[in-house]
Structures are given as C-alpha cells and as structure tokens.
Amino acid sequence: MNLASLLDTWGDTNVLALAGALVGFIFGFAAQRSRFCTRAAVIDFCEGRTRERLSVWWLGFGACLVGVQALVFLGGLKPADARYIAMPGSISGAVLGGLFFGMGMILTRGCASRLLILSASGNLRAVLTGLVFAVTVQTSISGWLAPVRKAVLGWWPVDGGPSRDLLHITGLGATGGLALALLALATGFYFFFKTHPQRWGLAAWALITGLSIALGWGLTQAIASTSFEAIQIQSLSFSSASAEMLMRVLSSATSPSVGFDAGMLPATFVGALLGAVVGGEFKFEGFKTENKLGHYLTGAVLMGFGAVLATGCTVGAGLTGGAIFSLTAWLTLIAIWFGAAAAWRLHRTMGWAI
Numbered sequence: 001m002n003l004a005s006l007l008d009t010w011g012d013t014n015v016l017a018l019a020g021a022l023v024g025f026i027f028g029f030a031a032q033r034s035r036f037c038t039r040a041a042v043i044d045f046c047e048g049r050t051r052e053r054l055s056v057w058w059l060g061f062g063a064c065l066v067g068v069q070a071l072v073f074l075g076g077l078k079p080a081d082a083r084y085i086a087m088p089g090s091i092s093g094a095v096l097g098g099l100f101f102g103m104g105m106i107l108t109r110g111c112a113s114r115l116l117i118l119s120a121s122g123n124l125r126a127v128l129t130g131l132v133f134a135v136t137v138q139t140s141i142s143g144w145l146a147p148v149r150k151a152v153l154g155w156w157p158v159d160g161g162p163s164r165d166l167l168h169i170t171g172l173g174a175t176g177g178l179a180l181a182l183l184a185l186a187t188g189f190y191f192f193f194k195t196h197p198q199r200w201g202l203a204a205w206a207l208i209t210g211l212s213i214a215l216g217w218g219l220t221q222a223i224a225s226t227s228f229e230a231i232q233i234q235s236l237s238f239s240s241a242s243a244e245m246l247m248r249v250l251s252s253a254t255s256p257s258v259g260f261d262a263g264m265l266p267a268t269f270v271g272a273l274l275g276a277v278v279g280g281e282f283k284f285e286g287f288k289t290e291n292k293l294g295h296y297l298t299g300a301v302l303m304g305f306g307a308v309l310a311t312g313c314t315v316g317a318g319l320t321g322g323a324i325f326s327l328t329a330w331l332t333l334i335a336i337w338f339g340a341a342a343a344w345r346l347h348r349t350m351g352w353a354i
Helices: 003-010 012-034 038-046 052-074 091-108 112-120 124-142 146-153 166-170 173-195 200-226 239-250 260-278 293-310 314-324 327-350
Strands: none
Touching: 003 012, 003 200, 012 112, 012 200, 012 260, 038 052, 038 091, 038 327, 052 173, 052 200, 052 314, 091 146, 091 293, 091 314, 091 327, 112 124, 112 239, 112 260, 112 314, 124 146, 124 239, 124 293, 146 293, 166 173, 166 327, 173 200, 200 260, 200 314, 239 260, 239 293, 293 314, 293 327, 314 327
C-alpha cells in the first residue's frame, strides 16, 4: 500500500500521528540508550573535557545535519516551507528564549526531551518538572505570560522567507549546507572515537538519535507532497507537543486536532521506557535531601517561557530547526549554550550540586 492509499484509507491526521509515533519511538529508544543530553554536553564543554556526553551529542548533531541536508540536496525536503523559515520570527525571542531555556536546563538537570526520557526511566523529579514545564508553555502561549511573550517578540522581529534562511543569507545554498553538515559529522566521529575507540554501539545509538529528526522531516514532507490538504512539514519538538498533550489530558473538547505531535510525544515515552527496561536502568527515583525543589521548579518555568519565546527547545529549535539552517534556530541553540554555561558558573560559585 503506497502513501496515497494510506492517506485515503486512514486520513491525513491519523497518518501524521502514525509518522510522529514512529519517529518518536525511534528517538526515545535511541536517545535513552545513548544518553543523548544537551545539558550534559554543555557541562563537559564548560569543564574542558571531551568526554562521552559531549562527543555523543556532537555525533548525534552531525548525523542530524547530514540526514536533513541530504534530504534537501536530493529534493526530498523543502525547508522554505517549514515554519522555522517560512513564518515571521524574532531575533529577540530567539536570543532571550535560548538564554532562559539554557539556564533553566541546568537547574532542572535536563532539557524538555531529556526530562521526558528520564520520566520514562522512573525519575519522579523529571515527571513533576516536565508537568510544570508544560503548564508554563501553555501559560506563555495563551495565559498570564502571553503579553510578556508578545512584547519580547516585538523588540526585534524578522520576516519569514530568505531573511530566516542562513544558507540563503550566506549564499552557500544546498551544496554548502551539505558540505557543512558532512564536516560536522566528520568532527563528531573524530572526537567520539578519540575518547571512545571501542564504543561502536554507543556511536550507533547517537547516530540513530540524530537521523530520527531527518526521518521526521522526510515523512512529513512526503505526506504534505501527497495530500490534497495543507500539511505543515515538521519534525521533533517537545515544547508545543508538551502543551498539546496537557490540553488533551485536561479537556478533550478544547484539545487540538490529532497530528504529528499527538503521536510523537507518547511514543517517545514508550521508546525511552523500553530502552530503560532493556538496559536494566528503570527505577523509581524521587527527591533526595541534596535535590532542591525550588531549583527544579524555577528551571521548569524558565525553560517553558524560553521555549515559547524561541519557538522550540534544544531538540525543536536546536536540532530540528538548526538542521535546516534557520537563522533564529541557530541563534537559539547558541544562546542555550551560553545560558547553560552561565548557570553552570553560578552553580560552581554558589557551591550547588550540578
């Protein structure tokens, strides 16, 4: 049965949800097995160490770039149609949102996707933090924080289209994008096997983690190209998906229509849960005396508000948007690293556990 037949039989939204479930399950399992974590990578970088966590992140990031840019080069993806480029954006939102998200990520001991994966492993701190994160995202979209969000986004807006496309701005084009992606992947391999020469299994899971984002872009582009309806091409992003799932739980009458995110989020949880069980790493874990509840809650609020300002998290903006070379996505990713580094320095100065 081809894609057109699937769309006719099951409907566009259900096929999108199935695509999201497939991509989410692969990402959840691979990210759990590789321990893919931007927060851990930042800490390794700040400590001047090229250890497992930084090398895993860089290898996954390189694989993501190569997978997505190969799709673009071969005509399987039209990044100009993606919301990270096509829609108007905000430089101020990207920078400030990234800084807030990065600081919050250190306080909560994980970004949005990592909290979901930790929750699937039995970490009850991550469950509570993820819930506060989702509530803050929804509050920032249409609640108390919405006026503040709108004001910040208005400080430095940027038009959609070529103004948000780094490959267009720099004149590199699709060929240049693929060349940069291959360079990133090559350096990822170099640093990984320099420190872990025998860890082929770990490298494979890191590569699959990054390539799952390319799979999401490719599947939604294929559905959009086949369907007679207007379909938004997308890939993994956990901020808006978290708020959407929260609304589904609270009220089915006001929840958004089923789509990619509806399948992606629960499937990511299931994939991570299976990964934790297979690896013998599932165990319930709550707050301990050295855990600071205030840090977790403050960090969750900072991440939630920052994710909405930046229109994405470390995965949504940093990898999914960064892989198509969206200007605002790259600004967000850089700001996340700066914000996380500043929070790491604060923790070291105050003597807090990191």
